[in-house]
Amino acid sequence: MGTREASILLGISRQRLLVLLAQGRVKDAEKNGRFWEIPVSETGMPVIIPARRGPKGIWHKQEPTKPKMIHVNQSKIKGNKGKPPEKLEPVLSVKDGERNDYGYDLYIPGPCHIVYRPYKPAKCGAHLWINTYNSVEFVDTKFNLNPATARQPSKQIYNI
Known part of the structure; x- marks a missing residue:
């Protein structure tokens, strides 16, 4: 390799x-x-x-034997409706065991697996999520409306 x-x-x-x-x-x-x-x-x-x-x-x-779980939180998306940009809550979470990290924009550099389980949800209640064994990178952890700086990587790589 x-x-x-x-x-x-x-x-x-x-x-x-x-x-x-x-x-x-x-x-x-x-x-x-x-x-x-x-x-x-x-x-x-x-x-x-x-x-x-x-x-x-x-x-x-x-x-790693257990993948990282990337969850798009539907209740936070609904809760953000109508809020001004400075009050928006992050809707993406990366879960690995007890650790949770939150952000608005996420980069997955390798293979991933999208899972939909309507009859057997995850422990957090999610019915749809993404599993990956790769390191993931939050591109935006603070909601940023400026297009010139919104896609600048945060240099924050999570090896979780």
Whole structure:
């Protein structure tokens, strides 16, 4: 696999992975021209060799077993009707276990699965949601009407 896929699986930035590759800490990784070829172990993850000194690494040791849930909150959409822009509440939430993050505009960089379960809703009561194992990025966490700045990424990536 390449550096982009490996960094997403490991839950670290691509730049950090490039540093680990340069240090020779990714097991059996080879450079082929300009690109890195990173093998995966039996668990489907690249193997990082821990450093001898310093803090422990924070990369994922195995693939996540539970996806992130992206929920569009219908009751908040209805509640926002007729409100001025400065009073609008965020309608998108990313749920991962006990953690909830809210925003108005969300980017999903990889594959996702849209789920509709009218007879078996999620714990939060949602009947329709999106599941993904990838890191997601809120593009807008404060409602922004200025088109010049509304689509500027917030640099806030959630590895949840």
